[in-house]
Amino acid sequence: MGWTEERVALLTDLWGQGKTASQIAAILGGVTRNAVIGKAHRLSLAARVSPLQQNNVKKRSVATPAAAAAKADTAAKGLVSMMDLTPRACCFPIGDPKKPGFGFCGKPSALGLPYCETHAKIAYQPAPRGRIRVTEDEAQGAARTASG
Ligand SMILES: [Zn+2]
Numbered sequence: 001m002g003w004t005e006e007r008v009a010l011l012t013d014l015w016g017q018g019k020t021a022s023q024i025a026a027i028l029g030g031v032t033r034n035a036v037i038g039k040a041h042r043l044s045l046a047a048r049v050s051p052l053q054q055n056n057v058k059k060r061s062v063a064t065p066a067a068a069a070a071k072a073d074t075a076a077k078g079l080v081s082m083m084d085l086t087p088r089a090c091c092f093p094i095g096d097p098k099k100p101g102f103g104f105c106g107k108p109s110a111l112g113l114p115y116c117e118t119h120a121k122i123a124y125q126p127a128p129r130g131r132i133r134v135t136e137d138e139a140q141g142a143a144r145t146a147s148g
Pocket residue numbers: 090091092105106107115116117118119120
């Protein structure tokens with residue numbers, strides 16, 4: 001089923017009104033709910049979907065294989081996928097991009113930063129305390145210096 005300019009405009013309009021994908025599919029006719037969601041994603045309309053609706057979509061799209069499973073896995077970990085990442089959300093990557101369950105933190109980002117407070121600390125301080133280890137020689141040298 002093709003997407004004529006008219007249908008795309010209608011989809012955009014209905015989506016903007018907060019209609020669900022199934023309602024839009026019914027109004028447009030000849031398309032599945034999934035097709036509506038897919039088109040909306042491509043039109044970058046996805047951000048308008050409420051978290052509640054997204055949950056429903058994830059739960060119901062179990063039938064579709066790997067991609068859906070990966071997305072569900074991502075959601076299960078409390079992460080957001082690339083598609084659901086909003087400009088104000090923390091884009092700290094978590095997991096392996098090549099494996100299911102990869103996603104982004106998605107928490108509200110700190111002011112002026114692409115990461116939330118927690119991840120900004122990690123991202124901008126690559127050497128946390130525990131990593132800087134003084135070798136034994138250095139420790140002894142320091143002790144000698146200190147004792148005189
Ligand atoms: Zn974060």
